[in-house]
Amino acid sequence: MKTILNARQLEITVDRLCHQLIENHGDFSNTVLLGLQPRGVWLGNRIYNHLQPLLPGADIRYGKIDITFYRDDFSKKGKHIPVPNETTIKFPIENKRIVLIDDVLYTGRSTRAALDAMLDFGRPSSVELLALIDRRFSRELPIQATYVGRTVDANVTENVRVLWTERDGRDEVVLE
Amino acid sequence: MSLSVKHLLGIRDLTRQDIEQIFQTADEFKAVLQRPIKKVPTLRDTTIVNVFFENSTRTRISFELAEKRLGADVINFSASGSSVSKGETLIDTVHNILSMKVDMVVMRHSASGAPHFLSRHIDVPIVNAGDGINEHPTQALLDAFSIREKLGGVEGKKIAICGDIMHSRVALSNIYALKKLGAEVTVVGPPTLIPKHLAEALGVNVTYNMREALEWADVANVLRIQLERQNMPLFSSLREYNLAYGVTRELLDSLKKEVVIMHPGPINRGVELDSAVADGNESIILQQVENGVAIRMAVLYLLSGRKG
Numbered sequence: 381m382k383t384i385l386n387a388r389q390l391e392i393t394v395d396r397l398c399h400q401l402i403e404n405h406g407d408f409s410n411t412v413l414l415g416l417q418p419r420g421v422w423l424g425n426r427i428y429n430h431l432q433p434l435l436p437g438a439d440i441r442y443g444k445i446d447i448t449f450y451r452d453d454f455s456k457k458g459k460h461i462p463v464p465n466e467t468t469i470k471f472p473i474e475n476k477r478i479v480l481i482d483d484v485l486y487t488g489r490s491t492r493a494a495l496d497a498m499l500d501f502g503r504p505s506s507v508e509l510l511a512l513i514d515r516r517f518s519r520e521l522p523i524q525a526t527y528v529g530r531t532v533d534a535n536v537t538e539n540v541r542v543l544w545t546e547r548d549g550r551d552e553v554v555l556e
Numbered sequence: 557m558s559l560s561v562k563h564l565l566g567i568r569d570l571t572r573q574d575i576e577q578i579f580q581t582a583d584e585f586k587a588v589l590q591r592p593i594k595k596v597p598t599l600r601d602t603t604i605v606n607v608f609f610e611n612s613t614r615t616r617i618s619f620e621l622a623e624k625r626l627g628a629d630v631i632n633f634s635a636s637g638s639s640v641s642k643g644e645t646l647i648d649t650v651h652n653i654l655s656m657k658v659d660m661v662v663m664r665h666s667a668s669g670a671p672h673f674l675s676r677h678i679d680v681p682i683v684n685a686g687d688g689i690n691e692h693p694t695q696a697l698l699d700a701f702s703i704r705e706k707l708g709g710v711e712g713k714k715i716a717i718c719g720d721i722m723h724s725r726v727a728l729s730n731i732y733a734l735k736k737l738g739a740e741v742t743v744v745g746p747p748t749l750i751p752k753h754l755a756e757a758l759g760v761n762v763t764y765n766m767r768e769a770l771e772w773a774d775v776a777n778v779l780r781i782q783l784e785r786q787n788m789p790l791f792s793s794l795r796e797y798n799l800a801y802g803v804t805r806e807l808l809d810s811l812k813k814e815v816v817i818m819h820p821g822p823i824n825r826g827v828e829l830d831s832a833v834a835d836g837n838e839s840i841i842l843q844q845v846e847n848g849v850a851i852r853m854a855v856l857y858l859l860s861g862r863k864g
Contacts, residue, residue, distance in 0.1 A: 449596035
């Protein structure tokens, strides 16, 4: 097991991603953040909580979107049926600038499903993707992230795991 | 996660964990049904055939809507006007339909055990949409789901199942589901409409007094009198039945508590249930219908994954 980001590096990376978002989205008055269920929401929560003190008084809209029913591999899952998670989008996304947030960008299929799921809620003016880890050279679809925490070149047999204190007891990104 | 069964033939075969997984999935499908676009593409490569050998309106529409909301292709088959009237057997009918490459079968049949028989001959998942006087599992699931939604849970709740217990597949499936989820169940109705050994066989309370049952219950699930299944009269008249076992406004108002009223439909208004009760504040009958689509979406979703 190899550490890609330790707790301190992860904190700095989240801080940098937040500042990059502010550069492009200002006070977020026309922007919506959407964390991808289940794992992207942990990063989404961090980003949302980190942005609040950086933009006092700003009304940042943050939702969670589940892609279970939009996967393109459902019939190939056999006995392992994905358990759906909650989708919480309590505001209109029509004509808004969307930032999709996921922890790891790998094949791009989750992002594709998220785009499909999102379009059922409205037609945004633009969509960006923020990923903590970009496993480049592993893409199966023409999708790339707008904001990247760290780029990782990993073998297909390796697994990138993002650990969060709230869920796993520590902040760390590891390659297994 | 997946269900412990390949087919949904009855609640009897399900574990408590299965039921809770169906509810958890239905919660998310219910959220989908509240959106402006009420459809997801989950089963877009799946073809489902609804084989109805017995009349049905709401169950067939509910299944069809659930299938379409999941993006599946749907074929409807009704026995009336089909080759069944020329003497074709059940197994031949279904084999012919399956030859057209369908992935799931939803079946209603007037003979108890018909879907069980079919499940031994075909390989695709089968959902029982009601078989004779045996089971109606999706109705029981949506009933328990509606109770959970209304009262915050099923465990420990007191449910009275009222009326024609003898001929009701809804009653049997309800008893299995509610007992598995930890509810207390009392059945109430005329002695002629309650099977003799029900209490010992299924661990439920039996009473023949409607007032006593309603005073005890948090929820009354009132069943339709199924005259079409009675070979001989089992009570003297509908009027007399209404006087003794009808859930009326006066009866409910005379209780010192509120009882949630449910009915699987179609209602014989003025017989087992008065209009003032069916349309009253205690009634969650229309929520049951709404929840039916979400529950059926969950069942189809969880079973269709088993085809791979």
